[in-house]
Amino acid sequence: LFIFSIYKAVVSTQSTGVNVLKLVVETGQLRYINLDTDQINEWMTKWKCDVMEQREIYRLLHEAFSAINQGERAIQALVRLLKLYSENEGVDAKSDAHICVISHIAHPKIFVMDHLLDLHPIRALDGQLSHELLQIFVNGDLADYIEFYNNNMDFVEKLAVTHEENLKKMRLLTTASMAQDCTEIEFSHLVEKLNLAPEDVEPFVIEAIGSGLIKGKINEPEAKISISSTINRTFREPQWLFIKEKLEMWQKNLVLIQDSMRKGHFAMPLGGG
Secondary structure: OOOHHHHHOOOOOOHHHHHHHHHHHOOOOHHHHOOOOHHHHHHHHOOOOOHHHHHHHHHHHHHHHHHHHOHHHHHHHHHHHHHOOOOOOHHHHHHHHHHHHHHHOOOOOOOOOOOHHHHHHHHHOOOHHHHHHHHHHHHOOOHHHHHHHHHOOHHHHHHOOOOOHHHHHHHHHHHHHHHHHHOOHHHHHHHHHHHHHHHHHHHHHHHHHHHEEEEEEOOOOOOOOEEEEEEEOOOHHHHHHHHHHHHHHHHHHHHHHHHHHHHOOOOOOOHOO
């Protein structure tokens, strides 16, 4: 009943809603209410909260979600917070930006991080080690990370994520990048590129497939993995151009097929299918 009363109050008027939402967060009641940042953003739009109120609420939400071990929601709240800073204000949130970077790197199920590079507080970190580390996790490989670690060991050891955890994620990300350029990867190539022992390759490949980073099948007799698809670690202009070209090709194929059907015969689609 208490939680239901809070829920009704939150979605009512601006002043009541903001104050009650803060109370829910500060008293630890958030664990009993199924809220996400989209719902909260909708409420704050309805309440016409100003930027400072929104920042305060998202910062509180990040702390509260972190305290109850809801890592993904904590990260979502932090990203929402950073989006509220303009280019001129980005430097004011550098500490939050640093936490955001390390939170993404530390989360075992987050692999795509290129969207962070567009946030003004993240850009304000340019030239700092946390920004350099983010760049490696966005588009670098295992060798890049190892070089960074060797040059900045003290920095990495103080982070809220261990070197071993970073190695594990960078091996997965490096494999995803390798899979973008080929249809199969030999186990010997993985041994060389990922610094793996030969007996560890197959368990690693099973883990990589299980993570959703790549889709494929293990060809044990030939000691390789056949790749059917992989994620894009970055999704920027080249990826959009690739999709545009594919859509244009599909459109031409549809026109070709329709024309062939009208003429009573079938023509081979462009691009082989």
